[in-house]
Amino acid sequence: MITLAFAWRYVWARPMAALLNVLLLSLGLGSITFLLLVSHHVERAFERDLAGIDAVVGAKGSPMQLILSGVLHLDVPPGNVPLAAVNALKKNPLVAEVIPISLGDNLQGYRIVGTSPAYLTHYQATLAQGRVWDAPMQVVLGATVARTLGLQLGQQFAGSHGLGAGGHAHGDQAFTVVGVLAAQGGVIDRLIITDTASVWKVHESAQGVDEEDRQALEDDREVTMALVRYTSPLAAVTFPRWVNTTTDMQAAAPALEVTRLLHMLGLGTDVLRAFAGMLLVTAGLSVFIALWNAVRERQGDLALLRMLGAPAGRISVLLMTEALWLALLSALCGLALGQAFVLGLGWVLGLQSQLMATGLLWPNTLWVVPALAAVVALCAAVLPVWQAYRSDVLQLLQSKG
Amino acid sequence: MPRYEQAYLDVWRRATLNSPQVRTACVATKRSMIQSRRLQFAYGAGQRLVFPDVAVAQGSVLLLSGPSGSGKSTWLALLAALVQPQQGSLTVAGQDLGTLARRSADAWRARQIGFLPQKLHLSAALTVQHNLEVAFWAAGMPVDAQRVQQVLAQLGVADLAQRLPSQLSGGQAQRVALARAVLMQPRLILADEPTASLDDAAAQDAVQLLVQAAVQHGATLVIATHDARVAQALASCMEEPPILLHLAPALPPKGSGTAQGSAWA
Numbered sequence: 001m002i003t004l005a006f007a008w009r010y011v012w013a014r015p016m017a018a019l020l021n022v023l024l025l026s027l028g029l030g031s032i033t034f035l036l037l038v039s040h041h042v043e044r045a046f047e048r049d050l051a052g053i054d055a056v057v058g059a060k061g062s063p064m065q066l067i068l069s070g071v072l073h074l075d076v077p078p079g080n081v082p083l084a085a086v087n088a089l090k091k092n093p094l095v096a097e098v099i100p101i102s103l104g105d106n107l108q109g110y111r112i113v114g115t116s117p118a119y120l121t122h123y124q125a126t127l128a129q130g131r132v133w134d135a136p137m138q139v140v141l142g143a144t145v146a147r148t149l150g151l152q153l154g155q156q157f158a159g160s161h162g163l164g165a166g167g168h169a170h171g172d173q174a175f176t177v178v179g180v181l182a183a184q185g186g187v188i189d190r191l192i193i194t195d196t197a198s199v200w201k202v203h204e205s206a207q208g209v210d211e212e213d214r215q216a217l218e219d220d221r222e223v224t225m226a227l228v229r230y231t232s233p234l235a236a237v238t239f240p241r242w243v244n245t246t247t248d249m250q251a252a253a254p255a256l257e258v259t260r261l262l263h264m265l266g267l268g269t270d271v272l273r274a275f276a277g278m279l280l281v282t283a284g285l286s287v288f289i290a291l292w293n294a295v296r297e298r299q300g301d302l303a304l305l306r307m308l309g310a311p312a313g314r315i316s317v318l319l320m321t322e323a324l325w326l327a328l329l330s331a332l333c334g335l336a337l338g339q340a341f342v343l344g345l346g347w348v349l350g351l352q353s354q355l356m357a358t359g360l361l362w363p364n365t366l367w368v369v370p371a372l373a374a375v376v377a378l379c380a381a382v383l384p385v386w387q388a389y390r391s392d393v394l395q396l397l398q399s400k401g
Numbered sequence: 402m403p404r405y406e407q408a409y410l411d412v413w414r415r416a417t418l419n420s421p422q423v424r425t426a427c428v429a430t431k432r433s434m435i436q437s438r439r440l441q442f443a444y445g446a447g448q449r450l451v452f453p454d455v456a457v458a459q460g461s462v463l464l465l466s467g468p469s470g471s472g473k474s475t476w477l478a479l480l481a482a483l484v485q486p487q488q489g490s491l492t493v494a495g496q497d498l499g500t501l502a503r504r505s506a507d508a509w510r511a512r513q514i515g516f517l518p519q520k521l522h523l524s525a526a527l528t529v530q531h532n533l534e535v536a537f538w539a540a541g542m543p544v545d546a547q548r549v550q551q552v553l554a555q556l557g558v559a560d561l562a563q564r565l566p567s568q569l570s571g572g573q574a575q576r577v578a579l580a581r582a583v584l585m586q587p588r589l590i591l592a593d594e595p596t597a598s599l600d601d602a603a604a605q606d607a608v609q610l611l612v613q614a615a616v617q618h619g620a621t622l623v624i625a626t627h628d629a630r631v632a633q634a635l636a637s638c639m640e641e642p643p644i645l646l647h648l649a650p651a652l653p654p655k656g657s658g659t660a661q662g663s664a665w666a
Contacts, residue, residue, distance in 0.1 A: 002538045006531070013526025304522040307481065308581075309511020310539035311504070393483050396518050397474035397593055397625075 007321035025330030028279035033338020058225030063252030105159035114199035130179030143183035327377035439489035467648030511540035515587035608634035
C-alpha cells in the first residue's frame with residue numbers, strides 16, 4: 001500500500017510527462033477498445049439474427065447478398081422465387097420449417113416484411129401491445145419502428161415501393177397497426193411485419209387491371225426467399241447441393257457466408273489493428289523514455305533509498321508500480337475513449353438501430369485492454385528498472401577517496 | 402606526521418586550550434561501536450586499500466579525512482555494509498560485517514545506520530513529511546507518522562512538514578536531511594562533508610546540530626570531511642576531542658599490506 005502511495009507521488013512529481021504518457025497510451029488503448037467493441041457488436045448482431053436459420057433459399061445470385069438481404073436486412077435481394085417452389089421445399093424430409101420472406105416495400109426506410117407468424121416465433125418475439133395479424137394489410141411493428149415513427153395501435157399508413165425511403169407511395173392500400181413488439185435488440189426491432197398476402201395484395205392491385213390479370217398474377221405468385229431450418233445437422237451437407245442442382249433457386253448457409261464476410265471485414269480491421277498497435281508501441285516508447293529519464297534524474301534519490309535500507313528489489317517494485325499507475329490510468333481513459341468512440345459513431349451513422357445495441361458493453365475480450373496496458377508499461381519499465389537495480393549506492397559518498 | 406592530521410591537531414589545540422583533559426580519551430570504559438582489524442578492500446584488480454585498525458566507542462565522534470583515492474568512500478561503504486570486507490574484520494554495533502549476508506545487510510543498514518549525504522538528496526517529488534516517511538518504506542516498516550513529527554519537532558522544522566524541498570532554505574533542508582538520518586534511531590550516523598558549501602556560521606550550526614542529534618540518540622558519529630571548520634565547531638560543542646582517522650593514498654596493487662595512515666584516540 002505504501003509503495004502504491006509513493007509510486008503515485010513520484011509519478012505526479014512530473015505532471016507533464018505523466019499526462020503526456022497517459023494521453024499517448026490512452027489513444028492506443030482507445031483504438032483497440034474501439035476495434036474490439038465494433039467487432040463484438042457486429043458478431044453479436046450476426047449471431048443473434050442468424051440463430052436457428054440453417055439455410056436461406058432464394059433467387060440465384062450472390063449467396064452473401066441473399067443472407068444480407070433476407071436475414072440481416074442490410075442489402076437488396078437478388079430477385080424473387082415462385083411460391084410453388086418454396087412450398088415444394090416443405091416436402092423435403094430434411095426440412096423442418098420453412099418461413100417465407102417477401103420484401104419490396106418500406107415505410108420511411110423501415111422494411112415491410114411479408115412472412116408468416118412463424119417468423120415471430122422463430123425470433124421469440126413477444127408483443128408489447130396489441131396482437132398478431134389475422135388478415136392481410138395488418139402489421140406488427142418492431143420496437144424501434146414504433147418508437148421512431150411514433151405509430152400507435154389502430155393507426156394506418158401506406159408503404160412506399162422499394163427498400164429505401166423515397167419510393168413511390170402505394171397510396172391506395174393502407175396498412176393498419178395491430179401490434180407492437182417488445183424491444184429485443186435484434187434485426188426484428190427495425191422491421192414492419194405483416195402477412196405474406198399483404199405484399200401480394202399491394203402489388204397485384206397496383207398492377208392488375210382486371211379480374212383476369214389478377215387471376216394470372218395469383219397463379220405465379222412469388223416470395224423473395226425462404227428461411228429454412230433442418231431436421232438434422234447432416235442436411236447441411238446435402239440440402240444446399242440438392243437445391244442448387246435440382247431447382248432454379250440457390251441455398252446459402254448463413255454461418256458460412258457470415259464467416260466469409262467477417263473474414264473480408266477482417267482485412268480492414270487488421271489495418272486498423274496494426275495502426276492501433278503502432279500507437280501502442282509509440283506510447284510504450286514514450287513511457288520508456290520518461291521512466292529512463294526519471295531513473296537518471298533520480299539516480300541519487302534511488303541510491304539514497306538503498307542507503308536507507310531499501311533492497312534493490314523494493315526499488316524495482318517501486319518503479320514497476322509507477323509504470324503500472326500509468327497503465328491503469330491509461331487503461332481507464334482508453335476504455336472510456338473507446339466506448340465513447342463507439343457510441344459517437346453509432347450516433348453519427350445512426351447504426352444503433354441496425355448493428356449496434358445501445359448502451360455500454362463489456363465483452364470478455366475487452367479485458368485485453370488493461371492487460372495490454374500492463375504489458376506495454378512493464379515492457380517499457382524493464383530497462384529503467386534494471387538500470388535502477390544496478391545503480392551504484394557508492395556514488396552517494398561524495399568525498400571521493 | 403601527515404599535514405592533515407597536524408592541521409586538525411593544531412585546530413584542536415587552539416580550540417581547547419583551556420581544557421587540559423581533552424586529550425585523554427576514555428575508549429575503554431564504553432561499549433565498542435566500530436572495531437576493525439587489518440581491514441582491506443580492493444575494487445577488482447585495482448588498488449588495494451589497507452585501512453588502519455580502529456576502535457571507536459559508542460557515543461564518540463570520529464573525524465575521517467584523507468586525500469582523493471585514500472579510500473574514504475570505501476571505508477564509509479564498509480561501515481554501512483554496502484560492500485563487504487575482503488580481508489580482516491570489521492564489527493559495527495556488535496555485528497561482524499564480514500559475515501552479514503547481502504540480503505540482511507539492507508535491513509541491518511536501515512536499523513543501524515543514519516546517513517547524511519553531502520548533497521542531502523531530499524526527493525523533490527515528496528513533501529518534507531513524505532521524505533521522512535519514505536525511510537520507513539525503504540526499511541520495509543509501517544510508517545510511524547508520530548515519530549516523523551517528533552523528529553521534525555526536535556530539529557525545529559515541524560512547521561515545514563507539508564513543504565516541498567524546493568521551498569526550503571539551505572539550513573532548513575540540512576535539518577530535514579538530519580531528521581531523516583536520525584529517524585530510525587540509528588546507532589551510527591555517517592555524515593559526508595556536512596559543511597561543504599555552507600558559510601562559517603551555517604557550518605558551525607550544522608556541526609552543532611549533528612552532535613546534538615547524535616548525543617540525543619546516543620549514536621556514534623562519523624564525519625568524513627576536508628573542512629577544518631568541522632574540528633573547530635566540534636571543539637566548541639564537545640568536551641571530549643573527536644577521534645581522528647586520516648587515510649593515506651592507496652598503495653599500488655601489489656602493495657605489501659603495511660598499515661597506512663594512522664588512527665589514534
